[in-house]
Each structure stands twice: as structure tokens, then as C-alpha cells.
Amino acid sequence: MTPGADPTAYAPQTVPSPGETLKETLEVLGIGQADLARRTGLSTKHINQVVQGTAPLSPETALLLERATGVPAGMWNALEATWRTQVVQEQEERDLAGQTGWLDHFPLDALVDRHVLPDRTTTVANLRRLLDFFAVATPRVAEGLWDGNRTAFRRSTVTTRDEYATVTWLRLAERDAHDIKCAPYDRNDLTALLPRLRDLTLDEPQTWFTELPRLCAQAGVAVVFVPALPRTSISGATRWLSPDKVMVALSDRFKRDDQFWFSVFHEIAHVLLHGKRLTFLDDSDKLTSSDASVDASEAEANDFAALTLIPAQHAAAYRQLQARPTPFTRIEAFAASAGIATGIVVGRLQHDGSLPWSQGHRYKRPVTFP
Incomplete structure (x- = not known):
């Protein structure tokens, strides 16, 4: 291979066809086709x-x-x-x-940043890389697979800003999750872990x-942390990778500890309370249990999160x-x-309408993924 050449690019083989080799062999041996x-x-x-x-x-x-x-x-042979x-x-x-235009649907900058693609060019080599990334044979197969998967997705909104950016984010999360070694899933162990996880809210973000x-x-x-991609609105997702392993993926969309x-x-609630056959994509503008359009599983997850944070x-x-939130002391x-971060309480009061959204932001710690 030429130094610097693309190892995934297709290069024709130099080996002759078996028919050509057979013809040459017969000439060397002095045997005709009828004799053979x-x-x-x-x-x-x-x-x-x-x-x-x-x-x-x-x-x-x-x-x-x-x-x-x-x-x-x-x-x-x-x-x-x-x-x-x-x-x-x-x-x-x-x-x-004839299908390289399919690449234009995807967030190419993000794929380059994550080293899925070497550049933004719409080449056959990059199309092959993208198909390898999604582990699918062709763009048509990918589209059909995603159409089928939509029936197994439960979402906090009916639509999303960009389906291609969404499936890219989810695939990035899945790949990271597959690399994490986990004990077999145990519901009792996860339930027992909740108080310790709640205590983490008091630690510095880098510890999280x-x-x-x-x-x-x-x-x-x-648990994986995947930065939010442009044209997506995902805050988190839950997907079972096997009967004994579940992925909880979190984005940095809201950038503050209360929403984080x-x-x-909310995602842990999906793990504990809901089925293993569904993928939950949480992509609403604000997580809330008071919105009548939120389906039952999302409302249940919202209530679980709220009660876990403020029991x-x-x-x-x-x-x-709520009746008298100020002074901030x-x-x-x-x-x-309550043993919880102040920013989380501020966010809850804002959500419940007891504190203006313009007040208290200094108590919310920024969330920046490593």
C-alpha cells in the first residue's frame, strides 16, 4: 500500500481470474479445453x-x-x-x-471530531466508514432499520429536530456503552444505589x-456521556443492549446540574420501571410531569426523578x-x-413557578463533559 493511502478505499485486486489462470495453465501443459x-x-x-x-x-x-x-x-478455490x-x-x-449524497444528511463535523470520519468529503470511502459505524450494509438497509426501530422508540416528544443527528448521537452512545464492563443487571442493586447517587450531587462535577x-x-x-449534537434536542436515552446490560446515555444539552x-x-426510572424492549429518547424542551402531552412512562419517570431528588x-x-423562597439563604x-445541591433546589423552584427563571442561576453548577 502506498504510504498515506486510505486503507478503507477499494483498490482492485491484482490476482487474475481463475479462468485466466486456467487458460495459461493449459497452454503451459499443452492441454486443450476439449482434452481437459x-x-x-x-x-x-x-x-x-x-x-x-x-x-x-x-x-x-x-x-x-x-x-x-x-x-x-x-x-x-x-x-x-x-x-x-x-x-x-x-x-x-x-x-x-451513486449514494454518497446520503452523507449530507449527517452531522459530519461531529463525526470528524469523534474520529468516525477523517474529513467531511462525500466520498465512497467515507460512505463505507459511515456504514461501518452504524454496522449496516447499505444506506437503504439503514433507513429501513431506523424506520422499524421507530416503533420500538418511546419519546418525550412526537418529533425531533433532525432524525439523522439523533441516530448518530444514539449510535455514538451505544459504541461507548459497549466498551464499559458491567456486572449483570440487578434491579435490587440499582435501587440500593439510589441514595449514593443522590449524594453525588454534592460532589464536584468532575467527580460525577x-x-x-x-x-x-x-x-x-x-452510563455514558455524549455531548449534544447540533440539530438535536436529546437530554438522555435508555436502551437495553442485552438482557443483562442497559445503557443510560446523557447529553450536556442543558449545561447545568439541576437538569443533568x-x-x-429520569433515565434510571426507565430502567427500573419500564420494559426492556423499548428505547427511551428524552428530547423535550423541559422535563415536566405536568404536560398532558407526555405519555404515561415519561410522566412516571419525571415523578420518580422529582421524588428521588426531593423525597x-x-x-x-x-x-x-415554595411559599417564601427568598432570601436565598x-x-x-x-x-x-435535604442533603442535595442548592442548584437542584433552585431549578425545582423555578420549574414549579415559585422562583423566576431569571433568579438563582449562580447556584447552578455548569456541566461540561470531559
Whole structure:
């Protein structure tokens, strides 16, 4: 290979067709096609078709040729396999050359940044890389697969900003999740882990990105952090990778700890409460259980997250805080007594309409993925 050449680009094989090699072998041996037919018991027509490349050279024919020519059957089989692969690759090259426009649907900058593609060019080589990334054979197969998957997706909104960016984000998350080693999923272990996860809200954000995946992996949950892509609105997703391993993927879409931790427990709710056959994509503008358009599973996940962050034993104190949230020392005191980050309480008060959205943002810590 030429230094610097693209290893995925198709380059025609230099090996001759088995028919060409057979023709040359017969010339060297001084055997005609009719004579070879008599020696092998095959018809002259069939020998000629093999020489012309219009008939495949089968393993049975290869064995007969070994006896008649002395050339091992394994070599004839290898020549046939290599030649037929080359023919298929040449046909695929022609087919894919007319489909490179499919690349234009995808967030190419993000794919380059994640080293899926080397550049933004709409070439056959990049189309092959994209198909490898999605583990599909052709663009048509991919589209059909995604159409079928939509029936297994549960979403917090009916539509999304860009389906291609969405499937790209989800695939990036799946690849990262597959690399995480997890214990077999155990519902009791995950439930027992909830208080420890809630305690993490008090730690520094850089701790979250190591401790959250480490702890959840012990219960069979692969937690991954995938930065939000342009033209998507996903805050999180839940997908079972196998009966014993579930992926919880989180984006940095909202950039603040209150929404981040709500998304964490919202996705965990899907794991604990809902079926293994569905993929949950949470792509609403604001996670809320009061929106009548949210389906039952999303509303249930919202309620679970809200109650995990501010449990029932703190409900009375929280109602008092709602009635009089300022001065902010009151919010800080409630957060300390509840054992939760102040920014999460601020976000909850804003969501419940007890605090203007313009106030309290300094208590919310920024979320920036490593």
C-alpha cells in the first residue's frame, strides 16, 4: 500500500481470474479445453465457461482440476474466492458511488471530531466508514432499520429536530456503552444505589463523570456521556443492549446540574420501571410531569426523578420554601437539610413557578463533559 493511502478505499485486486489462470495453465501443459473436459469428465462447454469467467469454479471442479493439472485444489478455490470478491467489490463501488449524497444528511463535523470520519468529503470511502459505524450494509438497509426501530422508540416528544443527528448521537452512545464492563443487571442493586447517587450531587462535577459510571456498572448499567449534537434536542436515552446490560446515555444539552441530575434519575426510572424492549429518547424542551402531552412512562419517570431528588420526607419543608423562597439563604438551608445541591433546589423552584427563571442561576453548577 502506498504510504498515506486510505486503507478503507477499494483498490482492485491484482490476482487474475481463475479462468485466466486456467487458460495459461493449459497452454503451459499443452492441454486443450476439449482434452481437459475428457480428463475431468466435465463438458467442454462448462470448461469454456470457467475459462471465460461466466461459470463459477466450484470446490468440486477445483478437485477435478487438481487431478488433471497438478495444481492444488486449494489454489483454485482461493483464486475463485478472491476473484468473486473483487467482482462484488467493483459492483459495490459502482452502487455506492451513486449514494454518497446520503452523507449530507449527517452531522459530519461531529463525526470528524469523534474520529468516525477523517474529513467531511462525500466520498465512497467515507460512505463505507459511515456504514461501518452504524454496522449496516447499505444506506437503504439503514433507513429501513431506523424506520422499524421507530416503533420500538418511546419519546418525550412526537418529533425531533433532525432524525439523522439523533441516530448518530444514539449510535455514538451505544459504541461507548459497549466498551464499559458491567456486572449483570440487578434491579435490587440499582435501587440500593439510589441514595449514593443522590449524594453525588454534592460532589464536584468532575467527580460525577468517574463515579456515576463506576457505581452504576456494578448494577449492570453502562452510563455514558455524549455531548449534544447540533440539530438535536436529546437530554438522555435508555436502551437495553442485552438482557443483562442497559445503557443510560446523557447529553450536556442543558449545561447545568439541576437538569443533568434530573435526567440521570429520569433515565434510571426507565430502567427500573419500564420494559426492556423499548428505547427511551428524552428530547423535550423541559422535563415536566405536568404536560398532558407526555405519555404515561415519561410522566412516571419525571415523578420518580422529582421524588428521588426531593423525597417525600422533605415535602412539607419544600412547600414552606415554595411559599417564601427568598432570601436565598432559605434555599441554601433547605438544600443542606435535604442533603442535595442548592442548584437542584433552585431549578425545582423555578420549574414549579415559585422562583423566576431569571433568579438563582449562580447556584447552578455548569456541566461540561470531559
